[in-house]
Amino acid sequence: MSFATFFDFNGVLVDDEHLHQQCFNDVLVARGHAAVTEALYNERYLGFDDRGAFTAMLSDAGVLTNDALITALIAEKAVMYERRARAELRLFDGAADAVRAAATAGPVVVVSGALRAEIELGLAALDVRASVAHIVAAEDVLRCKPDPEGYLLALGWLRAGHSTVRREDIVVIEDSLAGIDSARAAGLPVWAVAHSYPESALREHGPAVIERELRALVGRLARG
Template identity: 35%
Template sequence: MAAAALIFDFNGTLSHDEPVLCAIYGEMFARHGRPLAPADYYGQLAGLSEEAIISGWLGVRGSELEALMVERVDRYRARAGNGHTVSEEVRAAVRHAAARVPVAIVSGAFRAEIEPVIEAAGIASLFSAVVTADDVTDGKPHPAGYLRALELLGGELEPAQVVAFEDTEAGVASAKAAGLRCIAVGGTLPAERLARADEIVPGIDVSVVRRLVG
């Protein structure tokens, strides 16, 4: 069945930036006396909401948590805001899809970090909806973000008509809980951790999208 819409996760899926995030968290957490190794990030934290990552690792709450979240976003914008983490292959795939079906983003990242990247990559205008951490109370693996995206795309789409792209098990779980088909993108986590997805691909390009929307 051809897809009636495509929804993309942001970090690690549209934007090849998980190494950037891992480095930023490592720097911040080391300063707070709780170093973060890459194995810890990819093994325990990748795909979770910003609040869950920082509060879970450092045990902070309230104003301290809020300040650290702002710092993390600022650091990310400084390193990825020029759009270089969105590859030409991904940009072409999004353009191909958007010419045929609605496309959207559902992410645990904040709007303030997503928008500069997709603007710089020249694809911001292609998305019919962008759902971020600012828009939902419950982050992935909760399905709230995907359910909100379906509403923004018109509310007439059956979840099974929509395909989500995700790179983490929390993201896959979120998409599946919302009733969507899910294609996992390799590179962030090993294939066995993405086993709930309907399919696993090494990356996103026009050939992958063409199979879904023509």
């Protein structure tokens, strides 16, 4: 093995953060809570998984939560997301090419706070499922990004198959500040794509590379 690439999913490969925001609001409003604005969503909740986001949204609103409530909200949102995504999921330009280019260089892992079914739906839409060797989804971790748990699980999976892999032979592709922090806390090199945040905001979190478009990374990803 020469290299491995760990892709974040939402905001990197699929352009669906607006769908997630709408689905959170579908669930919150149906239960009598205030909707979350796009600005607040981007500033505070983007990058969390559903459990982390619902917990933060409700506690910010002064609502007491428990595991059963949050689990119910996640299930309601999953139904909303599938409905919306099947009708209006957008894919980032260059996303399929980026995954395929990375797969020519070594294993590709998706490390995401999205639910596994949502990731499978998006990878099928991109027609790159065969290029992805492993998925770490929301169901696999106890602590969402910016905690490093998801990236450490991906590293553990990789080392189980390729015991000699070094951290510097891996690259993480992220769009969110929480995602960059997560990967860096796992000791992994990060390249950021400015799909969700301006380059100046990304730069403060210290990625090794920042590009405006995924397509600019395709050549670098085929580095094997």
